[in-house]
Amino acid sequence: MEDDAPVIYGLEFQARALTAQTAETDAIRFLVGTQSLKFDNQIHIIDFDDENNIINKNVLLHQAGEIWHISGSPVDKSVLTTCYNKTSDSKVVACAAVWRMPAEWESGAHESPDDSSNNPQTLELLCHLDNTAHGNMACVLWEPMGDGKKLISLTDNHVLLWDLQESSSTAAISSSATLEGKGQLKFTSGKWSPHHNCTQLATANDTAIRGWDIRSMSQIYCIENAHGQLVRDLDFNPNKQYYLASCGDDCKVKFWDVRNIGEPVKTLEEHSHWVWSVRYNHSHDQLVLTGSSDSRVILSNMVSISSEPFGHLVDEDDLSDTEENNQEEKCKEPLQDSIIATYEEHEDSVYAVEWSSADPWLFASLSYDGRLVINRVPRALKYRILL
Amino acid sequence: MxxxxxxxxxxxxxxxxxxxxxxxxxxxxxxxxxxxxxxxxxxxxxxxxxxxxxxxxxxxxxxxxxxxxxxxxxxxxxxxxxxxxxxxxxxxxxxxxxxxxxxxxxxxxxxxxxxxxxxxxxxxxxxxxxxxxxxxxxxxxxxxxxxxxxxxxxxxxxxxxxxxxQFLFELPARLNKCLELQAYAQAVSSHRRARCVLQQYSHMPSFRGIQDDCHAIMDQLAQQLRQKFRDGGSSAKDLSECVELLLQLDEPAEELCDKFLSHAQSRLEADLLGLEAELREPVSGPVTTIDPAGASSSKPTTTPTDEGPAASPQPTSTPILSPSARTDILEFIDRGCNEFVSSLCLVIASYQELFINRPQEGDLASKNIPQMASGKLHSFVDALAAQYFTLVERRIQEEKGVGDNSLLVRALDRFHRRLQALSKLLPGSPVPSQGTEIVVRAARERIRQYLAALQSFYMDSLTDVRQALAAPRLSVGGAGVAGSGGLLAGAASVKDAPPSLPDLLSSLSASILNQIKSVLASVHLFAAKDITFSNKPYFKGEFCSEGVREGLVVSFIKFVCQSSRQFCESAGDRGGTTPPALLLLLSRLCLDYETSTISYILTLTDEQFLVQHHNPVTAVTALCAEAREAAQKLLNHYVKVQGLIISQMLRKSVETRDWVNTIEPRNVRAVMKRVVEDTTSIDVQVGLLYEEGVRKAHSSDSSKRTFSVYSSSRQQARYAPSYTPSAPMDTNLLSNIHKLFSERIDIFSPVEFNKVSVLTGIIKISLKTFLECVRLRTFGRYGLQQIQVDCHYLQMYLWRFVSDENLVHFLLDEIVGSAAHRCLDPAPMEQSVIEVICERG
Incomplete structure (x- = not known):
């Protein structure tokens, strides 16, 4: 029972950037980047001890500027990228860089957790993603299944594909694409598809969602007016290659089959304000997490469009076995698309939600006031999915 | 003695x-x-x-x-x-x-x-x-x-x-003569007299010869009779005579039945062909119809005998392929009745006369002719009737126009009545019940058409309303609107003012109600007392309850609700083409439906049709709930749309500005004035249709001066510590404490059916957008000050619209607080300066 209670961690600064440490599959670890214009910004490494329900934190300094986006390398758990705002001469520029966490942060943390905040170590800069020619960085994406050598950055209206060379010390643009159109087009967010050999990318700008082929750097599809207003975030279904979730300022979460972009497959309208983040669970893709500026996090169970068998299709053969089976069947039936839980621990807008990469039943959400909440999927549902 | x-x-x-x-x-x-x-x-x-x-x-x-x-x-x-x-x-x-x-x-x-x-x-x-x-x-x-x-x-x-x-010897000659003179009856009776004798003495050669001769002649005669029988031109009387003679000649009755029927069939099929030709004709020249109403009114007078006995005059007198233009359905049915049905009745009558009802004499009795014959007759009638019915149904299906229902009803009545005559003639035939089926189907189809017509009328009305709403912006005069439909003429005739929302609403709902009433009246014809089929169980029960009440009225109301809901859905996704005023109007319409109109319409229907509910029907409350839900959804959507319009302005204004390098604020930004103006006009618009609603009582200090003091003091308190580097935690602490004591605000939440609630919703959405946009930007010192000025201006004007002014205060505080956080050089402006600027603006 008490295991299900949320664990709350407060940061001193306002924060928007949250990521799970992708390469880490043993420990439950999240990275949070802070936003402060006046102080040195920090990256908080949040370790969650599942057994004792305790949070261990480590702080690394990120002196370059306030962090808008953070993402960890899928290969090397000590490598990460940030998008940050650099203020100089009354000009605000959004840049991106690849960083390495100092090797000893972990040991130090264990020895004296209380002191770590007093003597924060600094991130080691590997390289800048030089974007002076292209504009403000919106986000940086790692190649999902790659060797940690390829990055994509969305910069104003450009998609830039970077190659990290010489053990990530230099980054070079290997190819790029530009979004043409009238007005000032700006990518707000994007996602690198883990499917198709990592050759596809989806981006969001204004109300449209676009798919790109990375090999030719050309657009494959475009869902105009995917949302009534700005599209805030995207996520690919990790198991179904054509399925894509999106969310936006119209308070909706939509699920798309990119082969048929005329209509969304499913629409959720549960939030009462803009939805800023949507995430598929990495292993059980019926679990979808959304965070919104109505300060709520909603966990939904989208059985009907998940890769897992749904409804009767599963046990058609077993039906004849025994009556007990039938009864079980009946018990299972009500498992339909539904909201599993609404988490209201946040007091401010939730800008980021993220599943743990180590424990598929655990997720974190981050609100603007710096509150990080770690929650679990309700046990009843967990067992239901597993059994 | x-x-x-x-x-x-x-x-x-x-x-x-x-x-x-x-x-x-x-x-x-x-x-x-x-x-x-x-x-x-x-x-x-x-x-x-x-x-x-x-x-x-x-x-x-x-x-x-x-x-x-x-x-x-x-x-x-x-x-x-x-x-x-x-x-x-x-x-x-x-x-x-x-x-x-x-x-x-x-x-x-x-x-x-x-x-x-x-x-x-x-x-x-x-x-x-x-x-x-x-x-x-x-x-x-x-x-x-x-x-x-x-x-x-x-x-x-x-x-x-x-x-x-001698008679015997002369018989062949006599027969020949009869044959020549075509006195078949005499020949047959002569032959019948001689037949037995000849049969008896056929072993004698001479008699045998005579018999053979007679046989030959009689065969010839039979041949001729058959020929005559087969020949189409002969009259019914001739025909029956023929059949009688042939029967006497020991012709197999079954064959005769078949022949008779096939002969009749050919004639009836000619009738059917005529009908079919009529069906096809309209395609070739529908334009020739000049006055269908006149034609329909003149036609019935020419065929007043349609209820007469089956032995009406020969239908062949009518030209099969009449060069008439498109005939209306009454005419068509009339023709079908007079030609096909009466011929059919005639055929049935003479057939029964010949084969079924004739006195059974001699060996004919043993053959059980009537049973066989009536079996044949039934299948014959069924087959032909089926053809006829398909034609009639095709014709009925062509009857799409919903203008005048009485013609169709009369046609159906006639159709039905004539079939009843058939049922008297041929008891146990499924044909009349099939005819009733057709009538029932036609009635159902009609209801469906009326529903469609009502729906399209509703959509048209909405289009008209839409135009009327759009017109004042395009053309000043009301003349353009007047052309859009009589419905709005009243509203449009007011030249100097655009049609006001209440006017539009009342004319819309009145015209819909009228339309419903007229449709009900039209449909009521089906259940009128003088219509023969109106006392069929279907028309008494199911037609009224299932058909009219559920199929027509309830469906229409549901359609209204559903189409309203669609407005919410489609508009939200694809750029919002529905004008907000229409949403507001529809919401009020649905609400009115919930409060009174639905129960009125349903009561009206129940009274008119004396509906006896055999099956459970949709309850008034369920419909009302649906209407209310639609009204709620529409109003919510209205709030959302209006909120978005204002939000969009605010967002653009925040996103497109370079807040770091802005100049010192001298004025309230124009967009803020625009926001206030728009809010005011929305307030007026909503006020036209919805009541004021309850607001929390204003304290005596809710005038702007005292209010601004309040806000400034709070703002000072809030972000004063934020730029003292010593205590970075305080801001969060303060804001968190503040939030602990304030209720969570649902931004896109359902609103109540009153003006204040609607306005509160819109303002909430706008200000929240403002807040989120501010948080995405970085501000310089003057940028923050500009935000301060803007927020103060909004405070001055927006509090009066909402139910709880603290809500506005809170959101504006949040905005200024967030701006201060996002400020590189947070030096707030003096409150007095802000006030001066705002008052000057």
């Missing part, structure tokens, strides 16, 4: 006549010894002094007289006595004389008779001898004639036989 005395008394004075008469009788009877009267006589007679009694003793009497009477009396007695005796004597004499006379005459008569009888005896003897002689003679004569008589009898027998033979 006594008798004489009494007889003399009979002539005595008349005063005692009656008594005396009786006495005379008695005395005479006594005299003749006929003593019947018995006792009284005996008692009387015992008296020896009674002069009339049998025991009369003269001595006693005399003594008695002498003793009792005086001399005078004795004298009198004596004279009286003498008188009586005298009269008795004379009576006696008369009687004796009479008797004597009679006796003498009798004797005379007897003597005379004796003489006569002797004479007669002689004559009788003479007669008997004569008779004997006659008998003898006669016997002799008959004996002589015996032989001749026998011979004559034989001769006459031979004669008849010969005549028969």
């Amino acid at each position: 006594d008798a004489d005395l009494s007889a003399s008394a009979a002539t005595a004075p008349p005063d005692t006549e009656a008594g005396r008469k009786r006495r005379v009788h008695g005395m005479l009877k006594l005299y003749y010894g006929l003593n019947e009267e018995g006792k009284s006589d005996q008692t009387e007679s015992l008296d020896p002094c009674d002069i009339n009694g049998p025991h009369f003793d003269p001595e006693v009497y005399l003594n008695k007289l002498r003793k009792e009477c005086s001399l005078a009396e004795l004298m009198d007695q004596e004279t009286c006595m003498v008188k009586q005796i005298r009269s008795l004597d004379s009576d006696m004499q008369t009687l004796v004389y009479e008797n004597y006379n009679k006796f003498i005459s009798a004797t005379d008569t007897i003597r005379k008779m004796k003489n006569d009888f002797k004479k007669m005896e002689d004559e009788m003897d003479c007669l008997s001898t004569n008779m004997a002689a006659i008998t003898e003679f006669s016997a002799r004569i008959s004996g002589t004639l015996q032989d001749q008589h026998a011979q004559i009898t034989k001769l006459s027998g031979v004669h008849t036989l010969l005549r028969k033979l």
Whole structure:
């Protein structure tokens, strides 16, 4: 029972950037980047001890500027990228860089957790993603299944594909694409598809969602007016290659089959304000997490469009076995698309939600006031999915 | 002696006549010894002094007289006595004389008779001898004639036989002649007479020859009959005659039935072809219809006999392919009835006459013809009726226009009525019930069409409303609107002002209601009392409840709700093409429906159609709930759309500005004024349709001055510590504490049906957007100050619109607080300066 209670961690600064440490599959670890214009910004490494329900934190300094986006390398758990705002001469520029966490942060943390905040170590800069020619960085994406050598950055209206060379010390643009159109087009967010050999990318700008082929750097599809207003975030279904979730300022979460972009497959309208983040669970893709500026996090169970068998299709053969089976069947039936839980621990807008990469039943959400909440999927549902 | 005395008394004075008469009788009877009267006589007679009694003793009497009477009396007695005796004597004499006379005459008569009888005896003897002689003679004569008589009898027998033979021999010739003269009936009867004989004597060669000849001729005749039978031109009467003859000729009845039916079929099919041609015609030249109404009104008068018996005039007189233009359905049905149905009835009648109802004689009876024949007839009628029905249904399906229902109903009525005639003629046939089915289907289809018409009317009305809403912006005058439909003419005629929302609403709802009423009236025709099919169970029950109430009225209301909901969905996704005012209007319309209109319409329907609910029907409350839900959804959507419009302005204004390098604020930004203006106009718009609503009581210090002091003090308190580097936590702490005590604000939350709630919703959405946009930007010192000014301006004007002004305060505080956080050089402006700037703006 008490295991299900949320664990709350407060940061001193306002924060928007949250990521799970992708390469880490043993420990439950999240990275949070802070936003402060006046102080040195920090990256908080949040370790969650599942057994004792305790949070261990480590702080690394990120002196370059306030962090808008953070993402960890899928290969090397000590490598990460940030998008940050650099203020100089009354000009605000959004840049991106690849960083390495100092090797000893972990040991130090264990020895004296209380002191770590007093003597924060600094991130080691590997390289800048030089974007002076292209504009403000919106986000940086790692190649999902790659060797940690390829990055994509969305910069104003450009998609830039970077190659990290010489053990990530230099980054070079290997190819790029530009979004043409009238007005000032700006990518707000994007996602690198883990499917198709990592050759596809989806981006969001204004109300449209676009798919790109990375090999030719050309657009494959475009869902105009995917949302009534700005599209805030995207996520690919990790198991179904054509399925894509999106969310936006119209308070909706939509699920798309990119082969048929005329209509969304499913629409959720549960939030009462803009939805800023949507995430598929990495292993059980019926679990979808959304965070919104109505300060709520909603966990939904989208059985009907998940890769897992749904409804009767599963046990058609077993039906004849025994009556007990039938009864079980009946018990299972009500498992339909539904909201599993609404988490209201946040007091401010939730800008980021993220599943743990180590424990598929655990997720974190981050609100603007710096509150990080770690929650679990309700046990009843967990067992239901597993059994 | 006594008798004489009494007889003399009979002539005595008349005063005692009656008594005396009786006495005379008695005395005479006594005299003749006929003593019947018995006792009284005996008692009387015992008296020896009674002069009339049998025991009369003269001595006693005399003594008695002498003793009792005086001399005078004795004298009198004596004279009286003498008188009586005298009269008795004379009576006696008369009687004796009479008797004597009679006796003498009798004797005379007897003597005379004796003489006569002797004479007669002689004559009788003479007669008997004569008779004997006659008998003898006669016997002799008959004996002589015996032989001749026998011979004559034989001769006459031979004669008849010969005549028969002659008939037989002449038969072929006669038959031939009959054949030539086409006197088939005579031929058949002749042949029938001869047939048995010929059959019997067929072993003789000569008869055989005749028989063969006759057979040949009769075959020929049968052939001719069949030919005639097959020949289409012959009349029904001829035909029936033909059939009768053929039946007599031992033609197999089954074959005849088939032929008869096939013949009839060909004729009926011609009728059907005519109908079908009519069906096809409109495609070629529908333009030729000039006055369908006139045609329809004139047509029924020409066919007033449609309810007449089946033996109506030959339908062949009508040209099969009439060059008429598109006929209306009544005409079509009329034609179908008059041509096809009446012919069919005719056929059925004559067929029944011929095969089913004819008296069964002889060997025909054994063949069980009626059963076979009626079986054939049924299948025949079924097949043809099916064809007819498909045609009629096709025609009915073409009946798409919903203008005049009465024509269709009348046509269906006629159609149905004629089929009832068929049912009388052919009981047990499924055809009439199939006809009823068609009528039912047509009625259902009609309801569906009416529903579609209502729906399209509703959509058209909405389009009109939309145009009316858009028109004031495009053209100043109301003339452009007037053309969009009579519906809005009233509203549009107000030249100087655009049609106001309440006007539009009332005219819209009134026209919809009128339309519903007129549709109900049209549909009601189906259930009218003078329509034959209206008393069918379907039209009494299901039609009213399932069809009209559920299928038409409830469906329409549901459609209204559903289309309203669609406005919310489609507009939200694809850029919001629905004007917000329309959403507001529809929301009010749905709300009105919920409160009154739905129950009114349903009550009206139930009353008009006397709906008896056999099946559970949609309850008024359910519909009302649906309408309310739609109203709620529409209003929510309205809030969302309006909120978005304002949000969009705010977002653009925040996103496009370089807040770091902005100049010192001198004015409230124009966009803020625009926001206030728009909010005010929305307030007016909503106020036209919705009530004010409850707002939390304003405290006396809710005037802008005291309010701004309040806000400034709070703002100072809030972000003063934020730029003192020592306490980075305080900001969060403060804001968190603040949030702990304030309720969570649902931004896109359902609103109530009143103006304040709507406005609150819109303002909430706008300000939250403002907040989120501010948080995405970085501000310079003047940028923050500009935000301060803007927020103060908004505070000045927006509080009056919302239900709880603290909400506005809170959100604006958040905005300024967030801006301060995102500020590189947070140096807030003096409150007094802000106020000056705002008041100047």
